[in-house]
Amino acid sequence: MNWELIVIGAGPAGLAAALAAYDKGLRKIAVIERDRYAGGILNQCIHNGFGLHRFKEELTGPEYALRFIDRLKDTTIELICDTMVLHITADRQVHTVSAENGYQVYSADSIFLAMGCRERPRGAISIPGDRPAGVFTAGTAQRYINLEGYMCARRVVILGSGDIGLIMARRLTLEGAKVLCCVEIMPHSSGLARNISQCLKDFDIPLYLNHTVTEVTSANGRVSSVTVSEVDENRAPIPGTQKVFDCDTLLLSVGLIPENELSREAGIEIDPRTNGPVVYENMETSMPGVFAGGNVVHVHDLVDYVSEESARAGEGAAKYVLSGKTASNEVFIPITNGENVSYTVPQRVRPANVEGSIKLFFRVRNKLGASVIKVSDTSGRQLAAFRRVSMSPGEMENIFLPKDVFEKALGSLCVSASEA
């Protein structure tokens, strides 16, 4: 069977892209999902706060997902669950395996990558000590509690102030656990300001900035205590600053990594700054006809942006398929990150393909007060500037760059930010 578009992943990115491609005229669309149902990680995000931008109301994760899943019924989009994609190839074959259909190879005119991201495990930060039960990534704990219905923690230390960790601080507290503290090695949180306020401050959970976990000890196979130390400006623990917390659980919220094993294996160019595919203005990757969006490209702060970006990609895929596949990668403007900016998405813009303007996402490296975002080209000429009251690494920033910026640019464009 030949599909016009195969979407890999039925989380918010995949659903938005499939629906957008449908709205632009594609009819043969398959969405392949490895889990037993659509919705992705939203299914275990039972807290509210989703959809404020897109729907102007506060939805829970499952409600947000349902807004998209419900629309599938009115389309010809086929949702194929409980099916794992094993490989994709440059000629856009998608190798899948499932209990129901066995090993199947599908062909597609275009592919949308929406595999999302995974949590960084304990090993990635090599916390010294024992390796007992009771060390969970925040998302795994969230799954046990919200989907499986089991408590996996009673007295908890949370390492890292990523959003899932913050959300779990509140969730665990509401379920009767005692969250002793949240520990962040950086001088600032990597989560949203609203989560710091609503999930820690509202529950009197202390946040120790410039601190990290320096030892895990166990008794009878389960975590028995966690040692927390202050760190210096090089993030090295300062001797003598240890605090020991008696607890049974250490939750990790120490970063998310886009899941690009399929992309890498297929030979798609990956940006080391984001760990996601390098994308063009229409979210097309380095492999013609293969698009990507959502957390597989860069880790987002809000699902609303995932949907928006992926819808753009879905439209791009539809245009690619319907226009006879004529995107040329020959002329593009590379976008680089300058002072205080850690990456940009998209990384490349083909001016000929820009209609109106391009929404450019990026994050800053440090907390900044009143700032100016500057966009300049290789000659050093400033082509655009934007003001912000403040910026933080935990929140994604975006700017709109009109078509003429790309037409005027000489060489590449550089996005930088500095305090005014």
Add this chain to the structure above:
Amino acid sequence: MYDVIIVGCGVTGAATAFTLSRYRLSVLVLEKENDIAMGATRANSAIIHAGYDPEPGTLMARLNVKGCEMAQELCGRLDVPYKNCGSLVLAFDEKDIETLHVLYERGVKNGVKQLEIISGARLREIEPNVSQSAAAALYAPTSGIVNPWEYALAMAEVAALNGVRFLLSHPVTSISKHDGCFTVSCGSEQFDARYVINAAGVDSAVVHEMVAEKAFAITPSRGDYFLLDKSEGSRAMHTLFQCPGPAGKGVLVSPTVHGNLLVGPNAVSCSDAHRVNTTADGLAFVKQHALKSVPSVNFRDTIRSFAGMRANSDQNDFIIGFPVPRFLDLAGIKSPGLTCAPATGEYAAELLEKNGLELIPKESPVTSRRKIRFKELSIAEKQRLIAEDPLYGRVICRCETVTEGEIVEACHSPIPPVSVDGIKRRAGTGMGRCQGGFCGPRVLEILCRERGISPLDALKDGEGSFILFGETKAGGRT
């Protein structure tokens, strides 16, 4: 009455059980942990050493060379991941080059084949990422890598299929000697046997002293390791050692049979042989020394750090012998104990026979094992397998592509797992880059379903390592 009781089931105990299971004997294995291969066997460098390290004339030298020779055929027969990748001992200065010559001479005396000392230029040809400051190397093409716990499991499983009885969670508390037999007690449970084998690893001195005078001491030595993502797996093509020092074989950088990169260990003698924790200092030491061999190792791609405990002793050689009649010590099995294991098992059988145990071969014992590894099958084989059993079409561990079929198979293997990590050791779930973050809850669910246990009783690993405390709001029920 058993003919033989083996105390302890690391790779040495497993290999001994495997060897004895070929004969018409009743054999019981008593393991104190809730799974086999829970000590030194599960956390080590996973190397099949060529045999140039041990002093000529020692048991270690003889068993090492023999074990290395046995490994390839045995791993093939038992379906244990093994790769004959070869090893290189790197020399950075004149003194190191002298050491290479000493090792070379030793190797030749020990009977190691194909050893050669190669130049820096040749070294960089076969190992492109090695440090520019490495001036020469001892190349041992017969060396290899193996999955150590699967090596032990495979031998134990075959032994079980041949009728050896395995009792897990049975710590031996005392052994008493009577006329012609021993009574081995695990708390209130007692087992009689004509022969007892002490393969108790770090506890082998304790077990020895249950029946004999103190003759040796175990001096446990801990070492920290990093396991890196498969993206770093081709950073080293061979096992790269530095010149050995008094503390051991030094920090190595090695590929693993799973395609990852393994870096470590340091060596710290410690008082508590049962606390296998990593330390910040140990990990920093390992990192620093590994970069000397391969400067480009990207530690940001670490997926796990762990520590292993070596059952070193105060003796220069393995302690293999009868301190009292019919009680055989297989003690102080330090490195290269993993490599030696199958040869140690055969040697143990030989010694028992010399000491009166009659070894009558069984007519057709099980000698091999086959395992389904879904991801290694061809497309046609995958299709056929799923048609036979649809559970092989459901991928549970997405990082390592392990299917529900493989997990179910592991749950019903000859020595069934009782924990999520027991499944990990048998099926490879959670071994990948997410370290079980995604598949952990689903593996737990399958384990509980297949073994008929409540999720609240499910363990992560050893005794007491409970994962869940209770239901949230009664699991949504009222």
